[in-house]
Amino acid sequence: MDFTTFLWTTLGAFLTLATFSFLYKDNPFYKLAEHLVVGVSAGYFVIIVWHGTMVPNLFQKLADGDWYLLWLNSTQPWYIVPGILGILMWTRFSKKYGWISRWPMALYIGIAAGVAVPLEMSNKVNKQLVATMVDIDWSNFMGAGFFDPFSGMASLLIFIGAVSALIYFFFSKAHTGVFGGVAKLGIWTLMIGFGASFGFTVMARISLFINRLQYLDKNWREAAFDASNPNYSFGFPLVFWLVMALILVYIIWELMAHLKHKNQTSAPQ
């Protein structure tokens, strides 16, 4: 690792520590990281949308036309229409002409809603229903045991669980009698599902947390003291200890502010 890469790694480590400092309280380091990520991610998003969407979908389609002919001589001149509609979105800045921005907005909403109807039915509803209503494998009903997720019994339980959970969401009929019993089974299925999803989410976050600690330890601290690195110099540990000193100064400053506040509040009136 060369010294420039180490400086970038140090910046990443500093920003990681700055973000973690929110666990203590909202502080200047966290605010710095928070505002920096807002600006950088907005800039990144602009560039990705520009190079990934606007250039290939609009500008390249009109590239063979001439601007002084309003690109009407290009091979796909109809792409001027969404361009004009997009510009009309900017009338939102005007109080007088802001209502014009509703036209492109209406087309956007209409197209998106129209696309959603068949696609949602196909991708979410139909495919899930087909996957739920599979043939039960009676020859392998118990599989390798009760907890075998690929047995025939598991398929049956998935079918019963999904149907009962759907019945729970059906509020047009009172949840009483047999219907109420099935709905109760549905809420049990849902609660187990929510619990499992919650546990899975917690573990995913813990994995990210471990990853950040590994970054601090392996990528940053070890690189700061890795004498076997051919590019190693005294600058590596110096930068490391400078960041540590900065953190220490902040801790002392916070401690002094805390003690000062405590003395002020405990002083006799």
Added chain:
Amino acid sequence: MRRQLPFVLVFLSGFFMIFQYFVPHQKSEFVYEFLLDWLTIIGGFAMALGIWSLIRVSYDRIKRQRENWGYSVITLTGLFLMMFFGITNWEDGSFGVYIYTAEGLSNSMFVHFFDFILIPIQATMFSLLAFFIASAAYRAFRARSVIASLLLLAALIVMMRFNPIFGAWIETVANWLMNVPNLAAQRAIVIGLGLGMVATALKIILGIERGYMGQG
């Protein structure tokens, strides 16, 4: 004109997009692809509204020197630097501005800003959620009823599944929980979600849902 025309546009464009799905013809497919391009293009222009709003709010805070205005300088600096690096490149020794080609995406400063600023902060922010959802769960999860106990038990088993203290059985049970009851619950939710999306889309196309139009 101001209020009625947008509803007509929504109805016509929405109805057309549903209709064309059932027309297996090349021309129908062409119009479908073209209108999907519209979405991305109009969305790209709409993004400029958001960026302009961010710039205006930040600039206003700096100009009026409101509380913590210095952080707005950091926001704007990050924004403009990232946009600048994304359209420039000097890797081969000569500086160039590349607005219509993607050389900027391989600019080392653009890549470093992504790798050493964006990724560390975003990953750390997501990892912070581990602490917050754990403390929220500590307060919210109580075995007060059968269903609450099921929730608690399922969560505990899935969280403990890689813990070697409990042996192999916990991983077997956790896998079963994830692949059987959880799958059934997720299927029901996805089916419900799909039906809800279709219902909402139809309400928008038919002009029953008009919230997206805003006031005025």
